[in-house]
Amino acid sequence: TVFTAIVLLLSDKFIDTNWIKMTIQITTFLLLIIILQFFRNPKRNFILDENQILSPVDGKVVVIEEVYEGEYFKEKRIQVSIFMSPTNVHVNRSPIAGVVKYQKYHPGKYLVAWHPKSSEKNERNTVVIENDNVEILVRQIAGKLARKIRYYVEEGDQLLQANEFGFIKFGSRVDLFLPIGTEINVDLKQKVKGGITVIGTLPKS
Secondary structure (H helix, E strand, O other): OHHHHHHHHHHHHHOOOHHHHHHHHHHHHHHHHHHHHHOOOOOOOOOOOOOEEEOOOOEEEEEEEEEEEOOOOOEEEEEEEEEEOOOOOOEEEOOOOEEEEEEEEEOOEOOOOOOOOHHHHEOEEEEEEEOOOOEEEEEEEEOOOOOOEEEOOOOOOEEOOOOEEEEEOOOEEEEEEEOOOOEEOOOOOOEEOOOOOEEEEOOOO
């Protein structure tokens, strides 16, 4: 807002051509609206269930596949990846309730967030959450536009399901690594909402 005010004052004072002045002022207002929309955090009513894994973010499902997870589990897991465009809400929420068992930030590159190697090469932050039913890994990945990950948790912290645990600026991605046998409740290219959409249902013990 300070930047917007400065631009408006300077354009009003130093630019005499009306159409140029109007173009600068309208463009500045539009940029302000886009930035304010990006940082929004709408109020939501969450339906919590210990047997379900909720989406950690708003966005579109771009990967559902069985992979080898080599940072923490060192075994096969089901990877579900969600891409967030600059227009999505970028608040990151805990998909389950539990304790933060592992957390590690990795500096890295800035490949586009949908690139297959972004999960291993880009700036990223890994969080493992564990409860009596399941242990899952959530990986925040910065994209080409994002370039900044915020995380609010460290090892030993307790999280409720749908609690905020981080934020990624602009276009970015979040990967979930779930146990083999988890029933996946979403499809590729499906749009999901953080804390609302059920990504998976845990197998019955």
